[in-house]
Amino acid sequence: MSVKYITHDNLRTLAGELLAAGVGVIAPARPARAPVEPVPGQPSGPAAAVDYRWLDRVEDLALGEGLPRRSLKEFFLPTAEELLSFRQVKGHVEVTERPPTCKPRVILGARPCDAAALPVVDRVMNWDYHDELWMGRRQAALVIALACPGVDRSCFCTAVGLSPATPQGSDVLLTPVEGGYQAVASTPAGEDFLTQHRARLQELPAGASGQAEQFVLRAQELVAKNLTLDAARVQGWLEANFEHPFWNTVALRCHGCSACAFVCPTGHCFDLVDEVEGIGGGSRRRNWDACQPALFTLHGSGHNPRPQQNARFRQRVMHKFMIYPKKFDKILCTGCGRCIRVCPGSMDLLDLLSEVNRLAAGSPASSDRGAA
Numbered sequence: 001m002s003v004k005y006i007t008h009d010n011l012r013t014l015a016g017e018l019l020a021a022g023v024g025v026i027a028p029a030r031p032a033r034a035p036v037e038p039v040p041g042q043p044s045g046p047a048a049a050v051d052y053r054w055l056d057r058v059e060d061l062a063l064g065e066g067l068p069r070r071s072l073k074e075f076f077l078p079t080a081e082e083l084l085s086f087r088q089v090k091g092h093v094e095v096t097e098r099p100p101t102c103k104p105r106v107i108l109g110a111r112p113c114d115a116a117a118l119p120v121v122d123r124v125m126n127w128d129y130h131d132e133l134w135m136g137r138r139q140a141a142l143v144i145a146l147a148c149p150g151v152d153r154s155c156f157c158t159a160v161g162l163s164p165a166t167p168q169g170s171d172v173l174l175t176p177v178e179g180g181y182q183a184v185a186s187t188p189a190g191e192d193f194l195t196q197h198r199a200r201l202q203e204l205p206a207g208a209s210g211q212a213e214q215f216v217l218r219a220q221e222l223v224a225k226n227l228t229l230d231a232a233r234v235q236g237w238l239e240a241n242f243e244h245p246f247w248n249t250v251a252l253r254c255h256g257c258s259a260c261a262f263v264c265p266t267g268h269c270f271d272l273v274d275e276v277e278g279i280g281g282g283s284r285r286r287n288w289d290a291c292q293p294a295l296f297t298l299h300g301s302g303h304n305p306r307p308q309q310n311a312r313f314r315q316r317v318m319h320k321f322m323i324y325p326k327k328f329d330k331i332l333c334t335g336c337g338r339c340i341r342v343c344p345g346s347m348d349l350l351d352l353l354s355e356v357n358r359l360a361a362g363s364p365a366s367s368d369r370g371a372a
Contacts, residue, residue: 002194005208007180008039014200015108016058022224024105025055026075026141028062038086039170060321063109064176067151067336071265072107072114076137083272088280100132102140106193113336115145115169119267124268125326139148142193143168146181147215150222154337156350159229162334175212177205182212182265199342209261223335227350229357231321231331237360238322242314246359249354254292260339260347261290261316266332268295291315317352 006014018025050062051069084097107115114243118138123299125131147156147165157163167173171190174181184206194201261267271289276282289296290314297306306312324332340348 001185002183002191003185003204003209004194004198004202004365005177006174006183006201006369007043010200011063011181012061013056014197015055015061017197017200018106019055024103025108026052026072026105027108028065028068029053029055029056029060030062031060034104044230046191048281052107052114055108061109063146067111068114069338071117071120071336071338072110073117073267074140075105075107076118076134077268077270077288080285081133083284083286085283086281087275098133100136102136102301105141107141107143109145109146109174110170110354111235112145112162112166112168112170112173112334113147113148113155113334115143116157116162116334118143118169120169120266120328120332120334121268123330124324127328136215137148142172142189143170144172144190144193145173147173147212148219149176149215150219151337152341153226154340154350155217155223155229155335156229156337156353157335158220158224159227159231159353160331160333160335161231163216164223166218172228177208179205179210181361182208182368227353229353230360231325233360234353234356235322235325238318239326241359242318244359247310247314249310251310251347254309254313255310255348256292256294256309257344258290258292259342259344260349261292262288263338263342265280265334265336266320266339291319313347317349321353321356327370 004192009372015025015027029052029134030050031053042264049069052072052075056060058321081099084095086096092264121134122138125134132192148157150164155164157166162168163314165173165175167184167186171185171187173184173186175184182200185194261269267290269289269291270286272284274282274284291297291306293313294304294307294309294310295313298304306315320332324330337350
């Protein structure tokens with residue numbers, strides 16, 4: 001696969017050329033806003049948060065400015081979307097399905113933990129049913145990932161078999177070097193993209209390859225300090241210890257708010273609702289849902305097989321680190337750490353995994369994060 005070099009300026013120029021050509025660009029960006037005159041003597045307000053957004057102008061790009069608050073998931077599985085509309089016409093019902101085709105788009109500057117989540121979710125979206133809308137968006141997107149320097153103590157991609165520079169899920173991987181980025185194609189689509197835009201690329205300068213290797217090595221060492229995990233051993237312990245006393249108090253601080261699931265790049269639970277619109281018609285919509293609220297498993301009879309929050313939190317952990325890996329041979333987590341950062345109850349998945357890792361090894365429990 002091709003290895004090229006692109007300067008900071010040429011990358012921004014490339015983004016502008018894509019926009020000018022009518023290609024949708026999704027990238028870490030700050031919201032566009034009208035300039036505000038500073039008030040003398042008054043402190044400036046906080047900077048607008050970086051999120052993945054549809055880019056309107058190159059000036060809003062925020063490449064390399066930390067991990068976006070939300071993941072890429074909503075660009076492939078929207079928070080709410082219409083699947084079909086229905087209308088009663090005399091003695092029959094007309095049904096119109098939403099077409100699965102999507103316009104081409106480029107995701108520029110995706111963090112590897114977000115890009116890596118896409119092929120993980122592909123497994124379940126093509127399991128017993130081919131999800132045409134998910135796959136339509138997947139096939140329309142070219143993903144250019146940007147290697148991560150490590151964000152904070154909540155990162156743990158190395159503990160789930162990935163790295164701050166994993167190419168999984170991306171077509172091109174950018175790694176920061178002096179003056180720009182090393183660009184490596186990791187798929188045929190990425191190779192075609194680099195060929196198509198070769199006017200913006202150069203041969204890799206002398207020493208740049210070594211700079212990229214050092215960047216990745218430093219990031220891996222930084223993230224690896226947060227958690228060491230024997231994933232296979234943890235999976236085996238979870239499968240054998242559904243009723244372990246450990247689960248009795250593990251979620252006492254969990255609010256059941258689903259913030260963790262909604263920011264998770266691999267969370268894919270949804271609900272289907274038929275909504276009436278006017279007289280004799282309506283639509284069927286798919287809306288995000290999650291296994292943490294009590295209503296998720298509440299039966300129409302009033303019975304709830306997971307009546308306590310501990311059981312619901314256990315299900316989230318079991319699904320990610322035992323059930324999904326057993327079925328699809330992939331951990332349902334990429335170690336982005338967003339669930340830890342957004343939790344209003346300060347639930348720390350790294351602490352929990354460290355405890356499970358110790359229990360699986362037969363060691364006494366401890367609250368010290370990161371030791372194995």
